[in-house]
Every structure is written in structure tokens, then in C-alpha cells.
Amino acid sequence: MARPRIAVHKFSSCDGCQLAFLNLGEALLELSEQVEILHFLEAGMNDPATPVDIAFVEGSLSTPDELERIQQVRANSRYLVTLGACATSGGLQALRNLEGRHDEWRDAIYAQPEYIQTLKEVRPIASAVKVDLELWGCPVNSDQVLAAVRALLFGVSPVDDRDRVCLECKRQQAVCVMVTQGRPCMGPVTRTGCGALCPRFGRDCYGCFGPSETAQTDTLAQRFAGLGLVPDAIARRFLMINSQAPAFLQTGRVFFHTPAGDQDD
């Protein structure tokens, strides 16, 4: 049986999620026996237009060129899998959507803005083409990527684990940072996948894996207020890495640029 063909494409991103492949170590050798990696610039393979079974897409859509390129990737791929927060929800760079001052900022920042061609709003991949599987996280972790590849090789649907970080925290027996330290932890509304990494090291989750199932974001925002966070600080908890994920955006907007928040700036 021919090995499944794989491509890893990069759009607007920091390249960090591609490291989920490169950091696999020994498993990367195993992976290369299981699949044929045809396009993966960071690893040296360059054949962007080749047809593949699985295309992993890192990064968001930030330029007109990327809007065209994602159509080609989709047309050449049997399965399209987004790799990480940027591709799945727009990522950190989508923060500029919140202000809606694209032209003004471009002209202020770049010496020769006429050479800059960017979209007024940063968009996730799914806004332009059909996405078969979304892998959340900033960055994604290697186990998550391998589990998805393995499931696709078996020809079964990958498990979409939408549980909260809290459940994993307790399985790992990490002590709750909200209850013992009053920290504004996003764990109760954030999907697991990271292995409760931040709380295990005593810091609050900042939501890099995006919203969990039935994310009670309004309730958590009220709790943050009870812990003493001013409105703008609450907005920043929700409007960070996954600011465009609907559950986070909706609650974050309520507290964003409120009069009390601006005083705090």
C-alpha cells in the first residue's frame, strides 16, 4: 500500500506549530516511514502544488495572496487539518481586528505603506475553505498531532477532545491556582490538550487552546471581577491568543474599552 502523502503549509504565523513535527525526535523517523512528507519548507521539502492526502495548515489568512493560496491547498488535499491557534481562530495577530483601524496603523507603522498588502481583518482558515479537523493550541503539542495522524491513517475520525483544562488539572493533581491564589485562570472555559501545562507550574491558564465545550465564559468573567480584575483586565483574559473564537470574543467584547477599563490604561 502506498504511504499517505502529507504536506505542511505555512501562512501568517510564527512557525512554532511546525516545531510540533520537528521536535518529535525518534517519532519523526517512525512518522516518515508511515507517511511520505512532500512539502514542508521548515524541514527542507519544497513542492507546494503537489496533491496530498493530508495537508496541515499553520497560520492565519492575513494577505490577499494567502486567500488565493489556501484555495490551491484545499483543491490539492483530501483532508485539510489546521495546525494551531492562528490557523484555527486567527491567532494573536487577529487582535488587530478588535480595533478596526487597519489603514491607520499600517500607515503609522511602515515607512512605505504602499508596499504593504494586508487584509483589513485577519481570518481563520475555515472562513475561506472547508476544514476537516481543527487542532487548537499555541502551539499545538506533538502528541495531539500524532494522534490525529494515527487516526487518519486508520481511516477513523480523530477524537475531538473538548473537555476543560480543569478536568486534566485534577487528573494531573495540579493544585488549583484560582482557589489557592486567586489567580484569574482560564482553565474552566479552555479546552484541554496541553496536559494542564501552566497550572502544573503554578500559573493561570491563558486560554491558548481556545474555548472548551459549553464554555461558561460570562460566569467566569463575573468571577474574575469578583477576584478584583478591572474590566479591561477581564477583556485581556478572553481577548488574547484566541480572540476571534466566538465564545471568547463575545464575553471579551463586553469588557473591552469600557470607560472603567480605559482609565486603567
Next chain:
Amino acid sequence: MLTQEQHYMPRTGMVTLLTELQQRGYEVIGPGVQDGAIVFHPLTQVDSLPQGIEQTQQPGHYRLHQTESARYFSWANGPQALKPLTFAPRETLWRSEQNADGSLRFTETLADRSLTAVIGIRGCDLAALALQEQHFAEDPYYRQRRANLLLIAVDCSHPADTCFCASTGDGPGADRGYDIALTELDDGYLVRANSEPGKAVLAALPLEAASQKHLEQADDQHRHARQQQRQLPRFDPERLIHQGQSAVWEAVADRCLSCGNCTSVCPSCFCFSEQEVPELDGQTSSHQRQWDSCFSEGHSYIHGHRFRPDTRGRYRQWLTHKFGSWVEQYGRSGCTGCGRCISWCPVGIDPLEILEQLGQEGTDE
């Protein structure tokens, strides 16, 4: 309450106890301070016990304080005690491997467990263990872990504001299910054994006859510990199940994060999910189980349908099971009054308040 013969052991006897357990081949697990909480972990020296540590627990709030006291057990509890030691948060149940002819070979992963002694268990923990015992009676993974445990309880002298074990009948003293129990006093311990392995360990300890003064001090302390502010409200377990349409569920769902922390810290909650974790080569796979919660969407999922899509249904499931249908299932409520679900709820919901409200309401039409 205390029927076994009582001995007195000076505080320094704790070193002898630890050494004796180690010499008998036990890995010793005990309480210590970690990340601002009392956490049970391997105990190799008495110095790492939480000496002088006291605590404040309120709904959604848990803080430790260092005091001058020489006591090691002047706190009520931490987020976990026995449950992770008997019902593992995540474990492999079996492995499967594909043979050359395509058939599958299954391998048992039940490994020998080392002898483990746990120091610092409370009455509420022992009562919860008895409940787990019923639920996992046929579970070989649980049974094997349980069979290798030696339980050294310490009567609770400093219940937290969230505790209500006196009203559930499960504390503050330890009166069943232990091998050895201690009552910590200002200068030492009253010691009693409740099993042959427990008596064997006691024989090696520097024990004296308990004096009248010590016994009186223990009685005073116990009486004081029973004066808990919180109490399980009066309610009829059978009625709960007929209050599914109450507006109380709606109101609590507005406050609840559906995060499942209450069920994870509950010493009697036993729900789990199972999953297949295949190796990348596709030839071998581990079948794992892990703690789940009635607050997760997967818990009520059957093919094509989620029975409890919202927080209202999930909270109702947790409360009516724990305090209602549990009675029918296991002969008593699933609550042993440890108060963990109150302290470790990030938004500080107190299930006793919900029970109280339901108790004042009628049943569904």
C-alpha cells in the same frame, strides 16, 4: 466512639513509626505542603510533614497559614487524599497488538503494586473509601491497589469552615476502616489499632499507657471538632429525583462553570471514560481509562445524542445522584461531609444551599 485500646506515643514516636513502616517494606505516603495546599505525596522523613500548618477554607477559597504549633495534622484536608491512590486518575487497562496474520493479541497490564502506607487519612476519607469499595468491588485494578494499602488515620482536630462530617456521621474522628488511628495531642498521640497488620506495627512503637489527662484532652478536642458551622440540611433523597423541573437548577446553572472540579475532588465520585491510545506504527495500542465527570459533554453522550447538553442538566445529575439515587444504589448518600466540593469550586457554589432550597420546594407536577 473509640472502642479500641488506647496507647500514648510521644511526638518523637512519629520517627519510629515512619522507620518501622519503611523497614516493613511500605512506601509511605503522607501529607505535605505543595503549591499552597495539603497534598499527599511520598514521605521519606518526618520533617516534611506540615508542622504548624493550619488552614482557612471557604467557598472557592483555600489558604494555608504557618503557626508556631508543633502539631503535624492541624488542618482538615487538601484537594485529594485516598482516591488517586486506589482509583488512578489515568491508567492503562490492557494493551493490544496485531499479529502477523492480522489477529489481535491482548495483554493484561495489571502489575504488582508495592505495599503502601498512607498517614493522615480522615474519617470522611475512610467513609468515602468504603463507598468506592462497593462500586469497584469487582474491579481488579482497584482491588489490587486497595489490597496493598495500610491506612493510618488521624482524627480531625481542626475541621475547616467548609466541613460538615459531623452531620453526615463520617467524622471528625476516625472510627472504622483504618489499620491504625492517631489522635494528635499537644505533646504526642493517642494510638489505636484496628487490624492485625496495624497491631504488628504498633508493637514496634514506643508506647506508654494513656493517662487520664491525655484521654480527657482527646475528648475535649473531639467535642470541639464536632462543633461545625455547616450541616447537611434535612431533605428527602427520594424527593430530589422528582424535582427535575425546579427553578433552583436554572439559578445554579447561571453560577456554575460546569468545570467538574467538584466531582474531581469528591472522594466518592467514580466516573471515568475510556479511550484507545494507539502507537504511531499502528501495530499496538493501549486501552486507557481516566477520571471523567458528569459535568463533561462526553459523560451523557450516546451515539448521536447528548442527554445533558447544558449545565442545568449536568448540575442536576451531580446533585440528585450524589444525594438521591446514591442511597438506592449503595445504601447511603455519596456525601461524607469533607466539604471539598465547596472549597475547590472556583466560583464557590455550596451544594448544601442548593439542597436546602430544594427541601423548601415541592415536587414536579
